[in-house]
Amino acid sequence: MQQPILHVSGLTMDFGGIRALNNLDLDVNEGEIVALIGPNGAGKTTFFNCVTGIYKPTKGEIDLYQKSRNTMISLLGMKPNQVTAQGLARTFQNIRLFSQMTVLENVMIGRHCRTKASILGALLRDKKTMQEEDQIIQISHEILTKIGLIRYENEIASNLPYGAQRRLEIARALATEPVLLLLDEPAAGMNPQETIELVNLIQEIASEGQSILLIEHDMKLVMSLSERIFVMDYGKKIAQGTPDEIRNNPAVIKAYLGEEVDA
């Protein structure tokens, strides 16, 4: 049995009278690519926001595996930055880059939670701080090379083509050395060519043992990438299984296409 790295159980989120998430269970194992799909408004992004600490869930458990201590720790009540420090990095549905910073600096920001230079270090520029700084630049550079954005290194992020901006978000998230990478609709708005490149990129990242949980509407991408799929509708999990199982699941077909009416 593989080691589960994210364990979510009974997750419920209420916005006033609206139950956006209803008693949701979800597991991601180490090294897996898992997809979360569902019609618009099913609560997928709400789920991401709960897991990453942006929303406080009404009920439920969220546990993340900690390699150093070899245990699961609860992410409940943590702030977004603490969640990231524990090893859960995400991208955003609508791109949220630091648009006036260079591409390299964007990735360097991702290293923030893995470094600890203080104000004093910044002022004195002692050896330790400078070594850390060099290391940040080097790691960021390597990540950009891997993602294939190195030629844009010193461009301002907002000047990048759309597809490259999406990939930069992934690069930035990878810089935090996540245990689990959450991708919120990484292919949204991409043309077919860019989508193919993205699939290759995600496969490459996954082949290095990176666990990924992604939300996506592009079924071709989901089916070709993911090992397991969770389907949500109206805040509930309606199905889970391998791509083949999901494809033929009547509940999923009903949620997406509606029910067949007997004449």
Added chain:
Amino acid sequence: MFTLEEIKRSFLVSVWFVFLTFPIMVIRVDSIEKTVQWRWMNVFWVALGTFVLSFVFRYMMRRKEMKSSDEDEQGDATGRSFLHRWLADPKYRYIVFGSLLAIAIIFPHVFSTYQTSIMTTALMYVVLGLGLNIVVGLAGLLDLGYVAFYAVGAYTYALLHHFFGIGFWVALPAGGLLAALFGILLGIPVLRLRGDYLAIVTLGFGEIIRLVLENWGQFSQGPSGVSNIARPGFFGIEMSLDTALLYIFYLMVIFVIVTIFFVNRLQDSRLGRAWIALREDEIACQAMGIDKMRTKLAAFALGAFWAGIVGVIFAAKTTFISPRSFTFIESAIILSIVVLGGMGSIIGVIFGALILILLPEYLRALSEYRMLAFGAILVCMMVFRPQGIIGSIRRTYTYQNKKKPDTKVS
């Protein structure tokens, strides 16, 4: 360029301006002799002036539009101005800074005490601008009550001296640290606020500090202020007024250098990057593992620290302070320095401070129109160069296998 259409438009503009300025430029009521004076000649001058200026304005607008379409085609090439490329070269940079330093050193020996005193004030605003630049330019937190920290610094020294006879050199760090503490005190309640709301709260904070100083007579001597504050000492040597002013000028030069040095290092550090990330996108910034609270508080505290330091020097320079020195207009001027000079750009802020403080002093002859010109400059700046006189340019890192990164313009 001089088509009939254009002339018609400029004519309409000048008619409109004649109408707008009619009450202030034409009518003058003499309340003593109870006569009304009609200065019809001014109609002509206003009309002529606006007629010509409207042509200039349209020309500049066209040039700006042409330039921006150029930029789209050429991309990065035009992104860096001549000045930036020039300053990026370390050889020139040392020459520029070296000559500026030389000018600063000989300045008081060439010019009069009056000029030196004005220059000292300008240098104080350079440091204030650089301090506020951390909060507004880097961290993107609009602070309209910055003068409060300046006041905290000034009153720290004034009151410590008045009640306990504490000297300048002890009060200097005390004023800075106390201002930083107040920065944190202001920072805590405004952590969740952004944009307009933040501006209003900080504006209120600035007024609170001033009103407390004005009304708490036993503590701060109220509106009458604190007088007889000692000038900074130099190993107990007695100095004449001229020497003391000269001494303060050199102190200020040193403080400006120290501030530039520290602020430059801060903005290129891990914390500096976090500030800029916070300015760009708060949610993404948190999602990347940056502690929003600590980063904001650090910005408020470090920004306030410099204001506190300058406050102590201000008290020592003028030897008299009252709450009237710390009104909202001071905050507005410091903010204008940052915006006019270029948000997030150290060189820009220095230029901004020198222009905004020195120009009004040397244009005293035109003092009646000072605020008018000030407003016009700000409007034109926002239209033609919203990034400031010298906008900030992101640092680029050239990567050479584990060698030290090359730093370009800060």
